[in-house]
Structures are given as C-alpha cells and as structure tokens.
Amino acid sequence: MTPSRPPRPSHRPAHGPRRRALTATVPLALAALLASASPAGATTTGGAGAGDPYFPLAGNGGYHVAHYGLDLRYDTATRHLDGTAVLTARATRRLTRFDLDLSGLKVTGLTVDRAPAAHRRDGQELVVTPRRALRKGQTFQVTVTYRGTPKPVTDPDGSPDGWIATDDGAFVAGEPQGAMTWFPANNHPTDKSSYDITVTVPQGRTAVANGVLVGRRTHQGRTTFHWRQSEPMAAYLATATVGTFQVRQYTTRDGIRVYDAVDPREATAAAPVLKKLPSVLEWESRLFGPYPFRSAGSIVDHAPDVGYALETQGRPVYDSAPDLDTLVHENAHQWFGDSVSLTSWKDIWLNEGFATYAEWLYEEQHGGDSAQKTFDALYARPAGDPLWAYPPGDPGNGANLFGTPVYARGAMVLHALRTAVGDRAFYRVLRAWASEHRYGHGTTADFERLAERVSGKDLDAVFTTWLHTRGKPSSP
Numbered sequence: 001m002t003p004s005r006p007p008r009p010s011h012r013p014a015h016g017p018r019r020r021a022l023t024a025t026v027p028l029a030l031a032a033l034l035a036s037a038s039p040a041g042a043t044t045t046g047g048a049g050a051g052d053p054y055f056p057l058a059g060n061g062g063y064h065v066a067h068y069g070l071d072l073r074y075d076t077a078t079r080h081l082d083g084t085a086v087l088t089a090r091a092t093r094r095l096t097r098f099d100l101d102l103s104g105l106k107v108t109g110l111t112v113d114r115a116p117a118a119h120r121r122d123g124q125e126l127v128v129t130p131r132r133a134l135r136k137g138q139t140f141q142v143t144v145t146y147r148g149t150p151k152p153v154t155d156p157d158g159s160p161d162g163w164i165a166t167d168d169g170a171f172v173a174g175e176p177q178g179a180m181t182w183f184p185a186n187n188h189p190t191d192k193s194s195y196d197i198t199v200t201v202p203q204g205r206t207a208v209a210n211g212v213l214v215g216r217r218t219h220q221g222r223t224t225f226h227w228r229q230s231e232p233m234a235a236y237l238a239t240a241t242v243g244t245f246q247v248r249q250y251t252t253r254d255g256i257r258v259y260d261a262v263d264p265r266e267a268t269a270a271a272p273v274l275k276k277l278p279s280v281l282e283w284e285s286r287l288f289g290p291y292p293f294r295s296a297g298s299i300v301d302h303a304p305d306v307g308y309a310l311e312t313q314g315r316p317v318y319d320s321a322p323d324l325d326t327l328v329h330e331n332a333h334q335w336f337g338d339s340v341s342l343t344s345w346k347d348i349w350l351n352e353g354f355a356t357y358a359e360w361l362y363e364e365q366h367g368g369d370s371a372q373k374t375f376d377a378l379y380a381r382p383a384g385d386p387l388w389a390y391p392p393g394d395p396g397n398g399a400n401l402f403g404t405p406v407y408a409r410g411a412m413v414l415h416a417l418r419t420a421v422g423d424r425a426f427y428r429v430l431r432a433w434a435s436e437h438r439y440g441h442g443t444t445a446d447f448e449r450l451a452e453r454v455s456g457k458d459l460d461a462v463f464t465t466w467l468h469t470r471g472k473p474s475s476p
Helices: 028-037 264-274 277-288 324-332 349-365 371-379 404-421 423-436 444-455 460-468
Strands: 063-075 080-091 098-101 106-112 118-122 125-129 139-148 160-165 170-173 192-202 206-208 212-219 222-234 241-243 246-251 257-262 295-300
Touching (some): 106 118, 106 125, 192 206, 264 295, 264 324, 277 295, 277 349, 349 371, 349 404, 349 444, 404 423, 404 460
Parallel strands (some): 257 295
Antiparallel strands (some): 063 080, 080 139, 098 125, 160 170, 212 222
16 A cells, blocks of 8 residues: 555655455465454354454454455446345355455345345344355355445544545545455455456446456446456455546566556546556566566546555556556555465555565666665654654554554665675565465564575564564664
C-alpha cells in the first residue's frame, strides 16, 4: 500500500508526505493458525477468526477455500450490488458449523453442497450450519446469494477500506479488512485461493478485477467482464473496481499480459509513469527473481477521498495518477506481500518495508540518491520523531499498520542487513525469500533464519536493534 494523503502517513518520510492453479494446498502456517484459532473442546466448530492478534475476527478456522467463483451485478446509479459467491473449500477438521466473513450485505440464500443450510449473522460473521456434518478432508461447496448497497469499513487508523463508491463506479481495495464488504470470504492472508470474478455493469462502464480477462460481452445495455486469477491470492488483494476507464492492453517481451485501465481525468498525468511499467517489472525481476504472475497492469481511478494506492494482486489500484516511486512500490509488492504473503498482520513490515526499500534501490540505480544517503537522512531525525515511535517488527495494533516506522524504519532494517552481509549475500537473501515462499506465506522469524542461513552470519544484533527495539538506535 502507498499512502498519498492523510490519514495514512507517507511511506517515504525522507522526502515528505505523499500520499495457481484452480486449487491450492493449505500451507503449514495456515494449518497452524487454524488449529490455534479453535477453542479447546470445540473440535467440530470452525473458529470465528484465524487467530490474528490485531484482527481477531478476520478469517475463519476449520477449512481452506481453494477457489472463489464470484458473480456480481453492480448498478452504478443506485450503487446496488447483487452477488452470488460459490466457494470450493476443504474441511481441515470435522465441521458441524463454520463461519464466513461478510459485512453489511443481506444474505438471500445459502447452500452447502446444494442443500439449504441454516445460517445466521453475528456482526461480521456469517455462521453456517450445514445439514450434514462435514468430514475432515472433505471438499465441499458453499453457495451464497446476497444483495445490498456495499459500504466500506473504517480501519483502526480511520481510513476507508473495501467497496468504496465513486462518482462513476467503485474503488475496491481490501487491505486489511475490506474483502468482506463485497463477498463472503475467509478473510485472512493465510487463506489463499484462486478466483473467477464476473462483474456485470452498465454499458460504458468497465469492471477490472485480478488476473487475465477471459471474457467480455454486452447485452441489453449491460456489459459483463469475466476475470480469472489462477495463482493463489489472499482475499484482501482481490478487486472489482468499476468506472469509466480508458483501457490499454499489451504483452511484455517476457510474456506478461498487461491491462491498464485509467480514468480519463487522470490519463495525462498517468501516461508517462505507466509507460515505464515494463522496464520497472524487468528491473524488479532481475533483483527479486521471476515475476510471479501471468498478468500485470494498473487501475488508475479518480477517487480523491480514498487517500491511498493498493497492491491488488497483479494489477495495483491507484486513487489518482501515481508517480514513479509509487509504481515501483506497488509492483514490488507483487513479490513481497502478494506472492509471499503474511502469516500475521503484525509482520506487515515484510510487505511495506520491502516495497519501500525497493524504491530506495530504484533511485540508487537510476541516478538518484543512494540508499545509504536516504538511510542517513532518516537516521538524522531526532529521537522524538514518529519514525522511532514503535519497532517495525511489532507495530502494536491495527492503527499502526501503515505508520512511518513500518515503511521507513522497515526499509532501514533491510539497509542495515545489506550493510552487515554485503550486496552479494543481500540480494541472494531477497531472491531466496521470494522463491522459497512463492505463492505461500512467511513470518519475521522465517526471514531472520533465512538471512542467517544464506549469509552465514549471526545477525541477531542487527534484527534486535533495527527491527525489534523501540526508540532510536544509539548508532547507525
């Protein structure tokens, strides 16, 4: 994510504020969380959360969603959404009951394996009781029909998240909670799935989701867009942004299919930056390893009240024309955050610190300030500066997820690591992190162990000082 204006702080504090296949296996980190999320003795009930310390009700226990089939119909005039979600899932324990995350919308029907299932609402939880208990290891299908006017949730830092109505459609960005505002989900990064997203909108509007556009047709004044995201994706990275867009499609020389959708009001400012996307992806691929997805691109909306951009998988969504730093940042997330996902929101620095440091590296290698100069400018800030308010390895709560320490000091952690191990070992660490956890998950502890294994050095002092200790380090 890239904040562009308050309430989210800048990810570049040194320069002032700016704002898989259709089935997937259950990663070990997910299995551990699902097990820990279930209270003792409740072995046939799926947990109401995935055990995240910052968002205890996010996600659900007892099952893994392999695939989402979402069929949406959105009226841009009335802002009314009709949806059908078909979730193909596998039970990780015997289940007599399980939860889905869904906020605000009215459920009009629900079946499990085509049989009507009892269901009730409990806040953001949609509690489902199937007609027959689900066996451990059983694959099952949940179909939910729903309707209503989607409304964003307000995050702990005060910013909107989810389905955000605009003057010509909707800006759809789900970090960290917003997926549940437009489809029923297992809404935690530990549960990654493939997606088919079909959106029908008034003729003249365009609906842009993740992955590859596999179908488009217009009938009786409405246009239907069918998108397919085959590689595993966390729910918060899904989008179905709707608007009046100028569309450009092409294929890079590496075979990546690019789809750019730009609001005409942002087109002039966005054009020179979006033109650089192929070269940015080539540069990031040299540093981090092969690009992890078959599609790329940009959604540039005109959404002045949103205040941020988000690395929606394979196709970041921007609230206005991005600058080059923001383009570099959001596309670095395709490796760090999208392909390699979090196990806990506490570890958000693994996303934002890495994407911010990618900016520093890009500037360093394209005639701008060196990463060392950027690091030194940050370190010169006084001990009372917000940069040192909390350690990036533990922001403390959801309100701090997008704060300066996560972004800027998170990048400083990586520069301190680079200084300690040297460039050759440092870039080997980055590539190994992206390749060994590709389409999966990682933790801060995993990264620390990998850095020590690859470099052959004891790095406890580096990580303790820069990642885990509150306050300004006594020496750079």
